[in-house]
Amino acid sequence: MQQIKMIGLDLDGTLLNTKKELTENTRRILREAIDAGILVLMATGRPYTGIPAELRNFPGIHYALTSNGARVLDTDHNKLLIEQLLPMESAKKALRIFEKYDTLSEIYFDGQGYADAAKLDNVGKYHHDPNMWNYVRTTRIAVPDIQDVITKENRSMDKVQALFADMEERAAAWRELSELKELELVGSLSYNIEINAAGVNKGTALVALGEMLGISRESIMACGDGDNDVHLLREVGFGVAMANAQPQVKEAADYITVSNDEDGVARAIEKFALHR
Template sequence: MTRADTRKIKLIGLDLDGTLLNGKKQITDRSKEAMKKAIEKGVFIVPATGRPLNGVPREVLEFPGIKYVLTVNGARITDIKQNKILYEVLTPMETVWKIKEIFDRYDTMQEVYFDGVGYAREDLLRKITEYESRPGMAEYITATRVRVKSIEEKLREMNRPVDKVQAFFKREEEKQKAWEELKMIPHLEVTTAGKRNIEVSREGVNKGAGLLKLGEMLGIKRDEIMACGDEINDLVMLREIGFAVAMGNSPDIVKAAADYITETNEEDGVAKAIERFVLK
């Protein structure tokens, strides 16, 4: 018997890439049907992603019954039906400059997110495959980022706290060096969702904290929250919520944090978990 067998799940947090979305960045028909039935039972389905709001697929945002979206790894919770920000924890500009100083030492394609929009240098986006080798992810980034000539100029133009800072590294060994340097800066949350990227937010920002905050707003207890994820930036989420599901395509460290391991994102893993623990 698993922990989910002894409780009523009222909220499900779903990571997108590698979890709800398959390799073609689509939701399978079986997952759609499982989500639909869960929503009909009164369960909140909440996309929980590292993406900015403008990077969340339309089929997710327009899925019937989805009302809340947790983006940029938990830095923001949005009521998409009322177009209202319910919660946000942003990174101060003075900290952003320290992060950028480290990223600038290496061969990186950097991004900054403001108000649910991701910005990246147009010249580097044309060479995206040098920094992101996964075809589906490279295509998503190219299609959703706003192109700018200079990240530094964009930061000076906006001159206010950011949603998140991200960098894609050409070399994995340089990512590891930058990771160690970033860990020396206080009050940061440093995570990753791939072999060559680093995502940086303000301390305390993670999907788990975001789901717990939304649960608090909705009167839902920790034990009534289930989440599915596949990557390192899902680790804290899986450890903090009531019932944790890791995808079959997850690395071992993520699987070790889970209460249950479902099938991969290519094998309807999310649908099978919802069917077993919510629709039974």
């Protein structure tokens, strides 16, 4: 295996434990990897504002891959390096389908999420993980109607997402949406659908960032657990799935580490990047 020069890390179910915390041990290993000259960054479906402040400000982390690869940032210089946006008309088509069902729909512009205020007040109906409720409430801008935001912005966006109260409705929406070839669908959670422009995913975006920085895909490692990490683990030189990962993610991986509640990321970095 080639020397690891870059590591892309998913957040939920991967780097963060079930309580959405970064453990002290994981913090220490990230510092050691950075001190060893390895470029570490978040590779998340979250918008930039959704990355925990501790990780946004982590010493030595200079880049962020957000919204499943729609936006890749040089965070030191607040510079947008890669932008792969969802056309407004495609987003409207997706949202019209979401509106047929009982969903909490969200839109993302410039790394900021917007959601319907009334649905946000009832987030527990749609977000089936109580550990996510505070995160969603504190990182989304509550608006009376997301369609008004789209009309006002009148431009392409990072991505759209819907959280479903009912799994049969999610399955029906997925079937309908998958007929629209201009959309890239993933479900990082069992109860959501995230939509990017076709061809946009974490994997190709991370490899593209590597190329910009002179790092070959063979020298890139990534860790993930959800459906939006399948391309991530396939595209990089060395893909690591968490023990708690979805089956298709494990199939895409070169190695399966322990779970996110057992510091699986730290263990994988120690073993394969720090060689101990």
